[in-house]
């Protein structure tokens with residue numbers, strides 16, 4: 225198969241398609257997730273799709289358009305024109321990509337009107353009824369695990385059959401939307417996230433940028449991100465990835481031996497710690513740690529810790545993994561607001577847990593949010609005070625520092641499908657967007673504070689932006705002084721924050737009223 229005629233051309237769009245021409249001040253939106261404002265990470269599921277389809281003899285071309293388009297010379301239209309796959313695939317996983325995904329679909333249709341386009345991901349699943357009205361989109365694959373339905377769809381296209389039996393698929397018959405049963409939701413995951421395959425893809429296509437899962441952090445966050453599960457047993461108010469939001473009765477978990485093998489393989493490719501999103505206590509965590517030990521795993525690993533753990537759990541982590549790292553999101557200092565968000569633990573429990581983790585040699589980071597249900601300006605300030613107190617108490621200054629903490633904006637969106645999105649009044653929110661088209665329009669706003677899909681009864685989006693700028697500046701100074709953040713970056717960020725503050729004031733004076 226010629227390289228420009230793969231079975232599937234799978235593309236990750238930039239958040240806003242014409243970001244190179246539009247002046248967008250979106251820096252603060254992506255700061256918390258440490259990407260550029262185009263949100264260039266593609267879903268890890270891309271690699272699982274690559275693995276599953278190539279195992280079955282299919283050819284797949286990945287193209288991270290969000291990374292490729294950062295080079296001004298790169299012409300996305302020409303790239304699409306030069307490819308003639310059986311099927312174009314585009315992820316619309318995070319709703320931030322609404323504009324990028326739909327613009328890319330339009331481009332595919334303009335260049336190749338007869339080649340079908342499929343969209344997939346969490347946001348495609350949530351907004352499928354709106355998406356199927358769009359003539360640039362032929363198929364939507366719902367669900368969090370779509371490797372096998374995608375394989376079946378390719379078979380149908382090759383054999384020119386109706387895809388009536390492809391599970392999870394939304395398609396059109398004689399112009400009418402057809403909803404195939406949403407039944408492919410495996411709870412035991414065995415597909416491999418095989419970074420070796422990704423490296424082979426890169427060598428084959430001679431396209432490093434197009435293969436990258438991320439741009440600016442290559443190779444740090446390329447070959448070391450694996451998942452423990454999809455979905456989540458917790459029910460944080462703003463999260464679209466919870467079982468509640470996804471309509472899952474059971475959390476899909478990776479087979480622990482497959483996962484331990486993947487950890488071992490990733491260790492061969494990178495010297496960096498392996499990140500494992502999804503608290504392992506959602507599954508057989510003892511079995512998983514034992515599987516790592518059996519394989520003599522010798523690499524740092526970063527674990528999500530949803531609820532504070534006890535000393536036994538942390539000892540078990542330290543016994544299985546050298547240099548365990550953990551991330552906890554208490555989100556606020558206020559225990560009542562934390563409970564409204566979805567966590568019911570108190571601050572003494574949190575602090576005990578930090579101490580237990582540090583005492584086994586672990587490294588811990590905490591994150592707090594501004595924009596939470598029920599949060600006021602005063603409460604946001606007190607959250608920052610609390611964050612600074614914890615930094616002062618637990619960080620040890622210098623190279624061996626094992627504690628860090630951040631405050632950032634809950635931005636730009638509370639997730640469509642989440643509890644707070646579904647019942648905004650109950651959480652004290654006013655939604656500024658409900659449909660996909662409305663979210664797309666918000667992401668095209670030039671200023672980051674105008675992109676928010678919510679305001680709360682206690683804080684307008686301008687209050688929120690002001691609180692975020694203040695908190696970021698205070699935490700940046702504290703982290704600089706504690707040696708947690710290099711001085712030159714802190715100087716750059718503080719200058720930028722001053723500019724943001726002035727822009728926000730100008731915007732308020734101009735009476736912005738989107």
Ligand code: SF4
Nearest residue numbers: 456458459460463466
């Ligand atoms: S935000 Fe809450 S519900 Fe969502 S994945 Fe994290 S812990 Fe789970």
